Amino acid sequence: MRDLCYNKLDMINAKMNVRNLNLAELTDLMLKAGYPRFRAKQIYGWLSDVNITSFEQMTNLPLDLRDFLKQTFNLNSLELWEVLTSRDGNTAKFLFKLSDGNLIESALMKYRYGYSVCVSTQVGCRMRCAFCLSGAGGFVRNLEASEILEQVILAQKFAGSRIGHVVLMGIGEPLDNFENVVKFIELVSSPEGLNIGQRNISLSTAGLVNRIYDLMRLRLQITLSVSLHAPNDALRSRLMPINKTWGLPQLMAACREYFEKSRRRVSFEYIMLSGVNDDLKCVAELKKLLAGFPNHVNLIPANSGREGFKTSDLRTIKIFQENLESLGVQVTLRRALGSDINAACGQMRCVVQGGKDGST
Numbered sequence: 015m016r017d018l019c020y021n022k023l024d025m026i027n028a029k030m031n032v033r034n035l036n037l038a039e040l041t042d043l044m045l046k047a048g049y050p051r052f053r054a055k056q057i058y059g060w061l062s063d064v065n066i067t068s069f070e071q072m073t074n075l076p077l078d079l080r081d082f083l084k085q086t087f088n089l090n091s092l093e094l095w096e097v098l099t100s101r102d103g104n105t106a107k108f109l110f111k112l113s114d115g116n117l118i119e120s121a122l123m124k125y126r127y128g129y130s131v132c133v134s135t136q137v138g139c140r141m142r143c144a145f146c147l148s149g150a151g152g153f154v155r156n157l158e159a160s161e162i163l164e165q166v167i168l169a170q171k172f173a174g175s176r177i178g179h180v181v182l183m184g185i186g187e188p189l190d191n192f193e194n195v196v197k198f199i200e201l202v203s204s205p206e207g208l209n210i211g212q213r214n215i216s217l218s219t220a221g222l223v224n225r226i227y228d229l230m231r232l233r234l235q236i237t238l239s240v241s242l243h244a245p246n247d248a249l250r251s252r253l254m255p256i257n258k259t260w261g262l263p264q265l266m267a268a269c270r271e272y273f274e275k276s277r278r279r280v281s282f283e284y285i286m287l288s289g290v291n292d293d294l295k296c297v298a299e300l301k302k303l304l305a306g307f308p309n310h311v312n313l314i315p316a317n318s319g320r321e322g323f324k325t326s327d328l329r330t331i332k333i334f335q336e337n338l339e340s341l342g343v344q345v346t347l348r349r350a351l352g353s354d355i356n357a358a359c360g361q362m363r364c365v366v367q368g369g370k371d372g373s374t
């Protein structure tokens with residue numbers, strides 16, 4: 015077992031990470047510090063260069079500015095702690111150590127259309143979904159925007175190729191870390207930064223309805239993905255405690271409005287849990303729930319998660335899919351990626367930290 019330090023003093027003394035700043039904020043800082051405006055653009059350009067690990071490498075900046083930046087900011091705060099690659103070579107799973115010793119996971123996936131990265135947004139999670147490992151050890155803290163961004167930068171460095179898509183589906187509930195997640199989306203999609211278009215970014219939520227409305231007001235172009243997992247309130251409340259706060263009628267109303275405001279089709283994730291949510295009664299209920307607005311269901315074979323839950327077999331999943339499709343619902347079946355390397359959310363961190371928080 016590795017030594018995991020939680021040094022609070024480090025957190026207090028830590029300088030701010032420069033990657034938390036957008037171009038406007040950097041420009042403001044440059045002007046206040048007496049540097050010309052164009053320096054901000056130069057610095058911002060360096061920040062999306064995956065090979066930059068120190069301010070010294072920003073060679074087109076005067077030495078005194080490099081020194082100023084070094085005194086004022088941190089540049090990197092993630093350390094690659096472990097990486098696993100799937101047998102087919104299409105998935106890599108990263109365990110990153112944060113500057114306070116906490117661990118988070120990200121996954122890199124290679125598709126026909128290019129690379130996609132799945133990022134974590136929190137250390138731990140408050141949602142306590144019954145089948146999920148990510149929240150098993152409880153909630154520790156929110157990630158800063160820079161810590162989410164660095165996951166993408168380091169994944170891009172590892173891939174040696176441009177990342178085209180980002181999914182906020184790793185550890186944590188993105189809408190429970192609203193400000194930092196919105197800042198991350200702004201940073202990662204900025205044309206002067208990594209320039210990943212918002213239409214190529216998906217945010218997955220367990221269903222924090224008030225925050226879905228907040229997100230709507232920002233008029234982002236991202237895809238909203240909702241972890242549905244059950245077609246009725248009784249079952250959903252059993253699987254996902256958040257459903258006791260925001261039930262399905264409220265959640266579906268918010269999703270409908272999200273579509274109306276953004277004209278972006280909402281995506282629903284549905285984990286196939288054997289004997290729990292995979293029969294034909296669920297199919298009929300799902301059809302009713304999703305009627306009336308453009309959406310799409312992504313069926314996910316469950317990864318080995320918490321005790322008492324196992325995945326439906328492929329035959330059951332296929333029957334479920336065909337029946338749902340025959341009722342006019344758009345359905346896709348998620349390709350099982352990297353199950354040989356524990357690529358399911360939370361699994362890798364649990365294996366390493368298992369002895370610490372007793373979560374596996």
Ligand code: SAH
Binds near residue numbers: 146185
């Ligand atoms: N909190 C957000 C995002 C993180 S979870 C959310 O709930 O959407 C990302 C996805 O992985 C969610 O759909 C989640 O329900 C799913 N997931 C959790 N445990 C899983 C498991 N054991 N097998 C398959 N998917 C799982």
